[in-house]
Amino acid sequence: MTSFVVSLAVLILGYFAYGTFVERVFGIDVNRPMPCDTMRDDVDFTPMPTWKVYTVQFLNIAGTGPIFGALMGILYGPAAFLWIVFGCLLGGAMHDYMAGMISIRRGGASLPEIIGDELGSSCRLIMRVVTLVLMVCVGASFVMIPAGLMTGLMSDFTDSEWLTSNLFWTVLMFAFYLCVTVFSVSKIMGNIYPVFGVALLLMAVLIGACIFTEPGQVPSVMDAFHDHYPVREGVTPLFPALFVTIACGAVSGFHATQSPMMGRCLKNEKYGLRCFYGAMVTEGVVALIWAAASIKYAGSYAHLYDLMSLGGTQKVNPAIVVDMMCRDWLGTAGLVLAVLGIVAAPISTGGSAFRAARLILADFSGYGQKTVARRVLLSVPLFLVAVMMLNVSSFKVLWLYVSWFNQVLATFTFFTIAHWLRHRTDGGGLWSGYSWLIAFFPAVFMCCVSACFILIDRDNGFGMTPAWGYAIGGLFTLLTTALFLKYQFRR
Helix, strand or coil: CHHHHHHHHHHHHHHHHHHHHHHHHHCCCCCCCCHHHHCCCCCCCCCCCHHHHHHHHHHHHHCCHHHHHHHHHHHHCCHHHHHHHHHHHHHHHHHHHHHHHHHHHCCCCCHHHHHHHHHCHHHHHHHHHHHHHHHHHHHHHHHHHHHHHHHHHHHCCCCCCCCCCHHHHHHHHHHHHHHHHHCCCCCCHHHHHHHHHHHHHHHHHHHHHHHHHCCCCCCCHHHCCCCCCCCCCCCCCHHHHHHHHCCCCCCCHHHHHHHHHHHCCCCCHHHHHHHHHHHHHHHHHHHHHHHHHHHHHHCCHHHHHHHHHCCCCCCCCHHHHHHHHHHHHHHHHHHHHHHHHHHHHHHHHHHHHHHHHHHHHHHHHCCCCCCHHHHHHHHHHHHHHHHHHHCCCHHHHHHHCHHHHHHHHHHHHHHHHHHHHHHCCCCCCCCCCCCCHHHHHHHHHHHHHHHHHHHHCCCCCCCCCHHHHHHHHHHHHHHHHHHHHHHHHHC
16 A cells, blocks of 8 residues: 555656656746647637646546556556556656647647658658557547447446447447537537546546555555566566556557647646646556556456456456446446546547547648538548448457557657757757757657567567567667667767
8 A cells, every 4th residue: 555655646746846847848938929829710729728728638648548558557566556657757748748848839730740840751751640540540449448338338227229229329429529520629628528537537536545445455566576467378578568558647659649739729838737747647646546446456466367357268358347346346326437437538538539630631731621611521531441440350450559559659759859859949948958868768768668569469569589579679779779869969
């Protein structure tokens, strides 16, 4: 229990300490005109209250990641606590903040355009493809997840064929996502997402309270320095699997696609710390709560694995433990609230993914988005692709790579931030000449994680032995780092 409390305290205090440092490194200008004013169209560029920007940003980046990812990650042991805390503070929150603030300085530019401006046209082209594929995949999968959850929830309360039909909820999800994608950000996202945010946060608070009231123990981080995963056959080792499994609660490239979207609504640069860095720290708190709660509920790593895999008879499914935990700890009313919170998370992220895809497509195509008809025309192909993905078996194969693509995108974003900080022309920011290192070191680390994961993992990658994977992945990281440094000093 002490490890959980200390981790929670470090995460919260880190927001004020390291978050303020990152803000000073960026060098905010409270008098600088904002894109929501200079490019205002009341659709994508429109000023919103700061608390709404924070809430929408939190919902955009949350999804089921800080819940399901935390449950799967804690199987590796209390090292998950350390990754959530330090990965969030030193990596993910800084990554989200810088992505949003650099976008603001570039007039609300989307992530692929920022990467291209900093790392070159080849990277721009690659990132346009990668981010679009990632956005559509996330949107499509977050149609299936809430539709399935709502079908299961309704079956407990009604016999209606409509309300217990997965097709009904799937169509409803697509219709809602289309509205989120084409209408003004202040209409649906600005008014509905805050309600979703309350449900998700209230659920986390209730589960967090149960950590202190229910019997059992939370493991100590002193036991964190070896792999606790209860099954060894075919399982990717702690490094690099933990750092890909827990993404949304620590470091996630997907977040950098969402920050520019909300940067177009921020009314002053001084609110960036709260809305970008703060939203990520909030997500880290949610992930920490669920990681601690799940292992306390199960009592051991082996039992938690058995619960999630139904005694080893199926693939690990964290939703099983979430359902059991909420029923046992919160009762029926708490279960309904919990399920609604879990449903709200993927719904909000799914809609934001499609909206981000439209903005990315609009940015590099130059196709104007002033009218609803033009936004629908650009959005419909994205939804058609998502529908086709859900109806072909290859989508399951593609989805296996989403978590890896996500961290590859984070690697590119870190390198982009490092390049921007080193070659900035505005003369602002703290620690001039060395500030780029705060993004460079996370970039190298995530590059190594991504390279080793695709080489070692048997489901997604080449299935090499860890020794060979580490050797080749490490060599690839050294070469990539050397090329980046050569590019920096040549410039």
